[in-house]
Amino acid sequence: MNGLAELMERQDGVISRRQARACGLENHEIARRVRRREWTPVHPGVYVHHTGPLTWRQRAWAAVLACGPSALGGISALRAHEGPGRRGVDGLPIEVVVPHRRRVVAPTGVVVTRLRRFDVAVQRNLSPPRMRYDDALLAVADAASTDLAAIAVIADACGGRRTTAARLLASLEATARLHRRAWLRDVLADVALGTCSVLEHGYLTRVERPHGLPRGLRQVADTGGNGRRVFRDVRYGGEQPRWRQIVELDGRLFHSALADRDRDLDRDLDAALTLQDTVRLGYGQVFERGCATAWRLARLFQGRGWRGQPHPCPACPPAVIGGMGKSG
Incomplete structure (x- = not known):
């Protein structure tokens, strides 16, 4: 029975x-083991070696074994790859994927998805078996309730x-079958340009572009x-000292500590030392007042040396369009 003990140890x-x-x-x-409460049924034909609450990994193993051959999918696969504490999904049903040809009745607390690319999208050697990180991430983004939620998954x-x-x-x-396929391709192209958060992507697609x-x-x-290396969210103007402007995008809903605010002020002071001015934008300027923000930035850029002209987007209200006509 040594093989049994080793197997159960590997499978939590x-x-x-x-x-x-x-x-x-x-x-x-x-x-007899069940009767003696040495093993406790979790799903039909699947057991755990104690009677108390199950850990998330034990729930995951039980779901994979109950639906086998299967693997963790979607948000459960991401949770397995990233470890505890990041996704906040431990109380949700376990998501598993099975080969597309199979039809499996999902046991209680398990969501089953049939996957056409099961053989190439799944890492069976991992414990528990799960979808590859990138495939799981795309599946979660594709199934997100809103576009912003999908961007958040990718940008994070x-x-x-x-x-x-x-x-x-x-x-x-x-991956052929994705509802947001064309849209996801565009978002990923933007992320490749350096947009690393929902706010940064919103700024690119609602304000700048x-x-x-x-x-x-x-x-x-x-x-x-002071010689510290920092990363600027967006920098404009190239190398001419008169036409250099930094835009920092603050995705926090509030400053959680005095140290956060102090660090931001230091970054702004460092920028000033290199003849670069900084403006900070938040969710309101980008998602609620993006058109007005674009007009105000255009005037700022022109004052710094930009020779271009802004133009209205299809959603610009008349008051903003009139303001743009007066810029320059």
């Missing part, structure tokens, strides 16, 4: 009836250096007056 104390039989247990021996993963836009684009090209503002450089490495 979870085992299926089929695995137990393969290790030499007879049905009556399995029944790329901004955290857990994947890249190039890798996700390659996975996207290999649709109003004809100059194209900024994103996530530019810079050295402040």
Whole structure:
């Protein structure tokens, strides 16, 4: 029975009836362990070696074994890749994927999705088996309730250096059936330009691009007056000292600590030492008043040396359009 103990240890104390039989247990021996409460049924034909609450990993193993051959999918696959504490999904049903040809009745607390690319999109050697990170990420973004939620999924993963836009684009090209396929391709192209958050993507697509503002450089490495290396969200103007402007995008709903605010002020002071002015924008300026923000930035850029002219987007209200006509 050493093989049984080793298997259960690898699977966080979870085992299926089929695995137990393969290790030499007879049905009556399995029944005796259940009767003695050495094993507790989790799903039909799947057991855990204690009677208390299950950990998330035990729930995940139980779902994979109950639906096997299967693997964790979607948000559950991301949770398995990233570890606890990031996704806040431990109380949600476990998501699993199965080969498209199979039809599986999902046990309680499990969501089953049939996957055409099961053989190439799943890493069976991992514990528990799960979809590859990039494929799972695209699945979660594709199923997001809103476009902003989908952007958040992608930007969070790329901004955290857990994947890249190039890798996700390659996975996207290999995945035929996605509801947001064309839209996701456009978002990933923007992320490849350096938009690393929902706010940064909103600024690019709601403020800068649709109003004809100059194209900024994103996530530019810079050295402040004290020699520290920092990254600027968006920098405009090239190398001419009179035409250099920084736009910092503050995605926090509030400053959680005095140290956060102090760090921002230091960054602004460092920029001033290199003859670069800084403006800070938040969600309101980008998502609620994007057109007015674009007009005000255009006037600022022109005052700094930009020779271009902004133009209205289809959503610009008449008052903003009139203001743009007066800029310059």
